[in-house]
Amino acid sequence: MEPGPxxxxxxxxxxxxxxxxxxxxxxxxxxxxIRELLADPAVHGLTLIEAQAARDRFLELAxxxxxxxxxxxRWLEREFSx
Numbered sequence: 001m002e003p004g005p006x007x008x009x010x011x012x013x014x015x016x017x018x019x020x021x022x023x024x025x026x027x028x029x030x031x032x033x034i035r036e037l038l039a040d041p042a043v044h045g046l047t048l049i050e051a052q053a054a055r056d057r058f059l060e061l062a063x064x065x066x067x068x069x070x071x072x073x074r075w076l077e078r079e080f081s082x
Contacts, residue, residue: 004071011062012079020054021045031079034058038080055080 011031018025018033021044025033034055037044041051059080063073 003069004066004075007066007069007071008075011066011076014062030058030062035080 013029014031015027015029018028018030020037023044034051037046037051037054038048041048044051046054059073059076063076066076067073
C-alpha cells in the first residue's frame with residue numbers, strides 16, 4: 001500500500017500543543033480540536049473566521065506533509081466536510 005493513506009491517518013491523529021485565546025491544549029490531536037473550534041467557535045472565545053483560519057493553517061502544514069508522502073491535500077479538506 002502507498003504511504004499516502006497512512007500519512008492521512010497519522011495527520012488526522014497528529015498530536016501537538018495548541019493554544020487558543022491563552023488556553024493551552026497540551027499534546028492534543030489537532031484535527032478533532034479544530035473540528036470542535038469550527039463547530040462552536042464561541043465556546044472557545046473565537047469567531048468563525050478565526051476558527052476557519054486555524055483550519056486553513058492546519059490544511060496548509062498538514063497538506064504539505066501529506067503531499068510529501070504521495071497523498072493529496074484534498075483528502076484532508078474532504079475530512080473537514082464530513
